[in-house]
Amino acid sequence: MRKKRIKLGPINGNSPDDRKQYDLTAALRILRHAGREDPQLYTNDSEKQIQNVIDALCDLSVHDGMTGLVNATFFHVVLAREIERSLRTGKTCGLMVLDIDYFKKINDTYGHTVGDRVIQSVAANIMQNLRSMDTTARIGGEEFAVILPECTPEDAIHAATRIHTALNPLLINIDGHDLRVTSSVGLVWTELSHSLSSGALLSEADREMYRAKHSGRARLCHPPLESTMITQQERSSLMALLNEENTHGK
Amino acid sequence: MASDKKARRIAVISGKGGVGKTVITANLASALASSGQRVLVLDADLGLANLDIILGLDPKRTIQDIFQGNCRPDDALIKTAKGFDLLPAGSGLQENTVLSKNLAEKMEALLSDLEERYDIILFDAGAGVGEVVLFFAALAHRILVVVTPEPTSLMDAYASIKVLKQLYKRNEFLLVVNQANPKHPDQIGTSVTKHLQSVISKFVDVGTSPPVFLQLIGSLPQDPAIPRSVRNRQLLSETQPPAASVCFVNTMAECLRRTMI
Numbered sequence: 061m062r063k064k065r066i067k068l069g070p071i072n073g074n075s076p077d078d079r080k081q082y083d084l085t086a087a088l089r090i091l092r093h094a095g096r097e098d099p100q101l102y103t104n105d106s107e108k109q110i111q112n113v114i115d116a117l118c119d120l121s122v123h124d125g126m127t128g129l130v131n132a133t134f135f136h137v138v139l140a141r142e143i144e145r146s147l148r149t150g151k152t153c154g155l156m157v158l159d160i161d162y163f164k165k166i167n168d169t170y171g172h173t174v175g176d177r178v179i180q181s182v183a184a185n186i187m188q189n190l191r192s193m194d195t196t197a198r199i200g201g202e203e204f205a206v207i208l209p210e211c212t213p214e215d216a217i218h219a220a221t222r223i224h225t226a227l228n229p230l231l232i233n234i235d236g237h238d239l240r241v242t243s244s245v246g247l248v249w250t251e252l253s254h255s256l257s258s259g260a261l262l263s264e265a266d267r268e269m270y271r272a273k274h275s276g277r278a279r280l281c282h283p284p285l286e287s288t289m290i291t292q293q294e295r296s297s298l299m300a301l302l303n304e305e306n307t308h309g310k
Numbered sequence: 311m312a313s314d315k316k317a318r319r320i321a322v323i324s325g326k327g328g329v330g331k332t333v334i335t336a337n338l339a340s341a342l343a344s345s346g347q348r349v350l351v352l353d354a355d356l357g358l359a360n361l362d363i364i365l366g367l368d369p370k371r372t373i374q375d376i377f378q379g380n381c382r383p384d385d386a387l388i389k390t391a392k393g394f395d396l397l398p399a400g401s402g403l404q405e406n407t408v409l410s411k412n413l414a415e416k417m418e419a420l421l422s423d424l425e426e427r428y429d430i431i432l433f434d435a436g437a438g439v440g441e442v443v444l445f446f447a448a449l450a451h452r453i454l455v456v457v458t459p460e461p462t463s464l465m466d467a468y469a470s471i472k473v474l475k476q477l478y479k480r481n482e483f484l485l486v487v488n489q490a491n492p493k494h495p496d497q498i499g500t501s502v503t504k505h506l507q508s509v510i511s512k513f514v515d516v517g518t519s520p521p522v523f524l525q526l527i528g529s530l531p532q533d534p535a536i537p538r539s540v541r542n543r544q545l546l547s548e549t550q551p552p553a554a555s556v557c558f559v560n561t562m563a564e565c566l567r568r569t570m571i
């Protein structure tokens with residue numbers, strides 16, 4: 061079913077050219093409203109002009125206006141693609157979810173302007189601590205997600221630790237005094253043995269993040285690392301040593 | 311030793327708590343100092359500091375005071391009568407069991423401030439492999455694991471080594487075997503090390519290189535003089551009559567000093 065066109069300007073004719081001109085005007089108006097009306101959009105070459113506008117619209121549709129990070133919609137597109145790639149290449153992909161602690165309280169106490177600044181600072185700080193191939197998204201009011209492609213679980217823990225350490229606490233100067241902001245972080249990674257949808261992987265990451273909240277906030281939680289778990293075999297090998305020790309020790 | 315050299319940092323860890331990290335750190339520091347080394351001991355057990363208690367000190371200023379800007383490093387630094395310096399930590403601050411940007415940056419700044427004045431800096435880390443312990447282990451040039459020939463201690467030491475290898479790619483560990491049977495402590499030390507090494511080679515080293523290498527720097531026998539010295543807030547070298555285990559600490563210090571060159 062076709063959606064009804066939103067009327068953004070008068071249509072003076074019905075020829076394809078009129079329609080094109082109408083779309084262009086509408087698009088430019090959207091960009092202007094979004095504060096993305098760059099003088100560089102305009103050129104005398106009409107094909108080039110249309111391409112510029114399409115590029116600008118694409119850019120607008122995948123980004124979050126406040127932080128410049130990827131938005132929630134596009135985040136799912138990237139995550140689904142990375143999960144698929146991870147299965148193909150056999151390289152695990154990490155997913156980190158970060159939620160600012162007591163954000164409602166910050167907003168209520170200091171107002172939305174300060175709240176927005178907090179969100180922007182957190183976003184900037186995450187960006188500073190990432191590799192170029194990682195994708196950071198704002199997926200909720202005060203919730204962020206970072207996709208860490210081609211990361212072993214150990215690498216993902218390193219990356220998440222770096223971000224977590226950089227953000228806890230984050231000091232934001234408000235009228236000459238420092239507001240101390242902390243964040244709770246959950247981290248998961250894809251399992252090559254069983255594939256999850258992007259939604260399911262995100263719920264797992266959320267679950268780890270809530271575990272961080274419940275264990276006192278400002279923490280990083282992740283599932284146990286298989287490579288550091290102690291198996292029954294290791295346990296019994298170590299115990300065998302003790303039995304020997306005791307026989308000739310005591 | 312040339313003064314432009316930076317101190318070698320050694321983190322003393324154990325996995326399991328109460329196996330003798332603090333006692334060994336303090337006694338080792340004093341033995342190293344007697345052999346002419348400039349030694350600083352940093353109480354890295356930020357949540358449950360107790361080096362000062364063992365040394366019979368009552369510090370007015372702690373690392374936390376330095377970090378909060380209440381004093382300069384030199385105001386908190388204690389020149390102990392045992393020949394080494396101590397940076398005490400405050401106790402009971404739950405906040406310090408969580409690694410923060412503040413803590414990490416300030417600790418690194420503090421160390422770079424002090425490292426030119428010492429040959430060796432010992433971190434007496436807390437139990438477990440929490441983020442603060444891992445942070446100090448990562449900061450250290452050498453990691454010294456204290457282990458006792460007892461199931462939980464052995465298991466926790468093994469788990470700590472495994473985490474440090476898998477997460478931090480550390481593959482060299484110094485080992486002290488504490489509370490060994492006093493009849494033949496050195497033998498126990500050697501066989502514990504050998505066996506621990508073989509379990510690591512079998513399970514931890516698979517598919518990774520380079521392999522983990524454990525180096526035993528000494529054993530310490532089970533010795534009633536040790537709890538007594540702790541109660542009296544003395545080092546082993548100060549006890550009367552002289553504790554038999556003093557020579558084990560000296561051997562350990564000598565071995566450690568040689569591995570540091």
Ligand SMILES: Nc1ncnc2c1ncn2[C@@H]1O[C@H](COP(=O)(O)OP(=O)(O)OP(=O)(O)O)[C@@H](O)[C@H]1O
Nearest residue numbers: 327328329330331332333437489531532533536537
């Ligand atoms: N070789 C030994 N023989 C007898 N007792 C010992 C020996 N080594 C340590 N102890 C006793 O064990 C107790 C705990 O030692 P210590 O405080 O050094 O352990 P720790 O590993 O630092 O503990 P924590 O993990 O709580 O910091 C000491 O009070 C001491 O009396």
Ligand SMILES: [Mg+2]
Nearest residue numbers: 331332355360
């Ligand atoms: Mg201790």
